[in-house]
Amino acid sequence: MPELPEVEQVRCSLLPHIKNEKICNVEIRLPRMVVHPTVPEFIAGVEGQVITDVRRKGKYLMLLLNNGQYILAHLRMTGAMLICPHDGKEPPFAKIRFVLANGKDMWFTDIRTFGTMSLCGGNDVWQDKGFAALGPEPLSPGFTEANLREKLKKSHQMVKCFILDQHKIAGMGNIYADEALAAAGIRPTRYSDALTKKQVHVLYEAINQVIAQGLRNHGTTFRNYQDADGLMGNNKDYLLVYGRKGQPCTKCGTLLRKIKVAGRGSVYCPHCQK
Numbered sequence: 001m002p003e004l005p006e007v008e009q010v011r012c013s014l015l016p017h018i019k020n021e022k023i024c025n026v027e028i029r030l031p032r033m034v035v036h037p038t039v040p041e042f043i044a045g046v047e048g049q050v051i052t053d054v055r056r057k058g059k060y061l062m063l064l065l066n067n068g069q070y071i072l073a074h075l076r077m078t079g080a081m082l083i084c085p086h087d088g089k090e091p092p093f094a095k096i097r098f099v100l101a102n103g104k105d106m107w108f109t110d111i112r113t114f115g116t117m118s119l120c121g122g123n124d125v126w127q128d129k130g131f132a133a134l135g136p137e138p139l140s141p142g143f144t145e146a147n148l149r150e151k152l153k154k155s156h157q158m159v160k161c162f163i164l165d166q167h168k169i170a171g172m173g174n175i176y177a178d179e180a181l182a183a184a185g186i187r188p189t190r191y192s193d194a195l196t197k198k199q200v201h202v203l204y205e206a207i208n209q210v211i212a213q214g215l216r217n218h219g220t221t222f223r224n225y226q227d228a229d230g231l232m233g234n235n236k237d238y239l240l241v242y243g244r245k246g247q248p249c250t251k252c253g254t255l256l257r258k259i260k261v262a263g264r265g266s267v268y269c270p271h272c273q274k
């Protein structure tokens with residue numbers, strides 16, 4: 001699933017192709033991917049609009065339109081936004097097509113089709129619940145150590161679940177949660193309210209560090225993730241634990257273990273992570 005660094009890379013790679021471009025036509029092949037408003041309303045609200053900017057919040061992309069509304073997109077498991085020439089071959093798993101005035105098409109492709117799009121803002125009071133409730137994201141001024149400590153203290157859940165909760169921290173998914181816990185030397189099964197002040201400090205630093213590294217490396221491609229130009233990220237080469245079950249820990253050589261935490265596979269070093 002694309003997480004904060006991957007969605008940010010999608011944003012950056014989309015921008016030069018679509019900023020200040022007019023959407024001439026929209027074609028929706030899988031209507032249920034448009035969650036709000038109705039499909040005809042979505043098309044009517046989007047066609048003829050100019051995309052003035054592309055922003056990101058957590059794992060959501062916002063395509064700002066010149067009528068004051070925005071297209072809110074979530075890629076979920078396998079969604080992608082791809083730019084292709086209008087007269088070129090269409091990409092695999094194409095679900096929604098935006099025909100732009102500059103001769104390019106922006107495609108929302110999705111293999112597993114959990115991705116969503118909606119048209120929000122302006123006079124419409126509808127809100128995407130997940131989007132409205134996002135917590136602060138790593139590397140942002142709203143994400144402070146004091147705030148993290150406060151929330152951890154109040155939460156009696158395993159720290160891995162805490163990190164994945166988008167209301168607590170926005171933008172973290174399975175890859176960066178496992179990586180942050182490995183960098184901090186904390187087991188995914190530790191309870192949030194049992195962490196020491198020192199561990200909270202180290203975890204705070206680790207969360208920012210793994211996200212910064214993911215951004216620098218243009219995201220992590222494991223299976224499907226690609227940016228708007230179809231390029232893969234290279235953060236995979238720098239991972240400490242994610243996807244490395246049974247391989248030696250880069251710090252101590254102990255073989256990494258994989259367990260399930262709240263249904264999610266979690267890889268950790270039994271020696272380094274306490």
Ligand SMILES: [Zn+2]
Pocket residue numbers: 249250251252253254269270271272273
């Ligand atoms: Zn180790």
